[in-house]
Amino acid sequence: MAHYQPNKKNKTSSPKLAVQKIRREKNQIRSKKKERDLSKAKMAEDLVLDTAIRDWVLIPLSVVMVLIGVLRYFVSKLMKGSSQIPDPKIVKEGQVIIRARNLRAGANYIPAKSFRARKAYYSNEENGLLHVPKGQAANPQAQMFSDPNMAMDMMKKNLSMIIPQTLTFAWVNFFFSGFVAAKIPFPLTQRFRAMLQNGIDLSTVDVSYVSSRSWYFLNLFGLRGLFSLILGEENATDDTQRMMQMSGFGMDPSKTLGAEKDGLDIVQHDWVLPKFELRAESVLRKLVK
Amino acid sequence: MFAVEFQKGAMAGHDNSNGSTEKSTSGMDDLPTFNAENMQNNMKVILYSRTFMAIIGGVIAGILGLTSLTGFIFYFLVMAITSVALTAKAKFSIHSYFDSWNRVLLDGFFGGLMSFVLFWTYPCLL
Numbered sequence: 001m002a003h004y005q006p007n008k009k010n011k012t013s014s015p016k017l018a019v020q021k022i023r024r025e026k027n028q029i030r031s032k033k034k035e036r037d038l039s040k041a042k043m044a045e046d047l048v049l050d051t052a053i054r055d056w057v058l059i060p061l062s063v064v065m066v067l068i069g070v071l072r073y074f075v076s077k078l079m080k081g082s083s084q085i086p087d088p089k090i091v092k093e094g095q096v097i098i099r100a101r102n103l104r105a106g107a108n109y110i111p112a113k114s115f116r117a118r119k120a121y122y123s124n125e126e127n128g129l130l131h132v133p134k135g136q137a138a139n140p141q142a143q144m145f146s147d148p149n150m151a152m153d154m155m156k157k158n159l160s161m162i163i164p165q166t167l168t169f170a171w172v173n174f175f176f177s178g179f180v181a182a183k184i185p186f187p188l189t190q191r192f193r194a195m196l197q198n199g200i201d202l203s204t205v206d207v208s209y210v211s212s213r214s215w216y217f218l219n220l221f222g223l224r225g226l227f228s229l230i231l232g233e234e235n236a237t238d239d240t241q242r243m244m245q246m247s248g249f250g251m252d253p254s255k256t257l258g259a260e261k262d263g264l265d266i267v268q269h270d271w272v273l274p275k276f277e278l279r280a281e282s283v284l285r286k287l288v289k
Numbered sequence: 290m291f292a293v294e295f296q297k298g299a300m301a302g303h304d305n306s307n308g309s310t311e312k313s314t315s316g317m318d319d320l321p322t323f324n325a326e327n328m329q330n331n332m333k334v335i336l337y338s339r340t341f342m343a344i345i346g347g348v349i350a351g352i353l354g355l356t357s358l359t360g361f362i363f364y365f366l367v368m369a370i371t372s373v374a375l376t377a378k379a380k381f382s383i384h385s386y387f388d389s390w391n392r393v394l395l396d397g398f399f400g401g402l403m404s405f406v407l408f409w410t411y412p413c414l415l
Contacts, residue, residue, distance in 0.1 A: 054414050062411075073413025182408075185350075185413045186357045225340040225400060 011065050047209060050184065057176050057212055065219045065228070073231050076160045093257060096122075096129050100260045113201075115269050123261045124153045130261040171214065176212035184208050331386055335375060342371045343401030344408045351412030354407045364405050368398060 100122050107115055122130045180200055188196065190206045196207060196214040212219075346367035350360050375393050379386045383393055 058414055075308075182410065183353065183413060186408050187362055187404075218407050218410065221403040223404075225343060225404030229337065229340055229344070 026108060047183070047205070049180065049182065053179070053181055057181055061172065061212065061215060062219055063178070064215075065168060065223055068168060070231065071221060071281075072160055072164050073227070075159070079156050079160065097256055097260050100130055100264055102262075104263055104267055107267050108270055111271055111273075112269055119264055119267075123264050128261070130257050130264070134258050164219070172212055172216045179211070180209045181212040182204065182210055182215050184210055224242050303337065328388070332392065335392065336400070339368070339371055339397035339401045340404060342367055343405040347405040347408030347410060350405075350411045354413075355409075358414065360409055364402065367405075369402070 103118055103122065110118075120128070122128050125131060146154075177198075178200065180197075186208065190207060193207050194201075196210040197205065198211055198213050200211055343364070346364060350363045353363075356361055372394050376383060379393070383390055387393055
């Protein structure tokens with residue numbers, strides 16, 4: 001309002017004065033613009049997000065992800081329940097490995113002679129249980145092709161993990177892209193802008209405001225802990241096992257046998273029982289004191 | 290909420306049973322033996338309690354309205370408290386339950402961080 005008054009006075013005053021006044025007016029307008037820009041920046045600092053976004057985007061997204069996680073858990077459980085009987089040869093090898101491991105752990109509690117006998121039983125070069133003749137070691141890939149069940153099993157496991165994730169991600173991208181969805185309570189540097197504000201082309205918005213896509217990722221990683229609490233440890237171990245299988249493309253039994261054999265070979269045997277009387281004596285003396 | 294409470298109860302139960310069944314330093318002083326199953330069980334207990342504390346801590350941090358660095362300091366505090374509590378639960382004899390201090394102090398630290406951040410954000414939405 002203030003800068004309209006000089007306008008009226010202009011009509012009565014000289015042209016020089018008028019020019020000066022116009023300049024002043026321009027300056028005033030400029031400063032006002034600056035003020036407005038500043039206020040805009042302040043607005044950007046504390047954007048008010050519509051509560052409808054919370055009610056219709058963030059909460060449904062979280063609920064859906066929790067439910068999908070639970071569903072995935074039960075589906076994978078169902079699939080596992082209907083799986084076929086394991087191959088007897090693999091079971092046998094697993095048992096042998098466990099026995100060898102036990103021997104290694106308890107080596108010092110048996111006399112040297114017994115240990116040597118057992119070691120020979122496991123790792124001698126002719127017919128030791130852990131000895132795998134060269135060339136006979138089955139190629140796991142070839143084994144997989146010969147056994148379609150194994151491939152099917154792996155595919156099922158992978159699919160049960162990948163499909164829900166891709167579907168949820170596609171859903172989030174399709175419905176909830178292109179707007180600021182949430183404010184995270186910690187500031188991040190500008191480098192995160194491309195990642196967190198995907199689909200929002202505003203350079204003035206603070207980086208702690210994120211799009212729904214980053215909310216999805218936050219949920220994806222953050223809910224893992226919740227799942228391990230509500231679904232038991234099976235869920236967590238499942239994932240790691242799956243990872244191992246994916247990286248190693250199935251476990252190679254001959255390799256683990258060889259590793260166990262090497263472990264047995266380097267065990268330094270030291271029979272502890274002769275020293276046990278001393279130990280018992282010291283413990284008893286301590287008790288008496 | 291119900292599930293979490295139930296989990297906690299089960300956890301305490303595990304812990305108590307550990308006290309009686311845990312086999313630890315028999316043999317010589319220089320020959321520690323560990324029961325692998327019990328070890329694994331203890332690790333599981335640690336992981337559960339850390340996750341639980343991370344989630345609860347996140348909710349508390351969100352309700353208190355902590356932002357940026359204070360929130361992360363709060364997470365460190367919560368984890369330190371958890372470590373102390375776990376040590377107390379093991380009756381301050383860590384080596385009869387775990388093979389090293391790192392298990393009690395560090396295990397599940399970064400796994401809990403993501404859960405903490407998520408549950409820290411939830412109350413901020415309201």
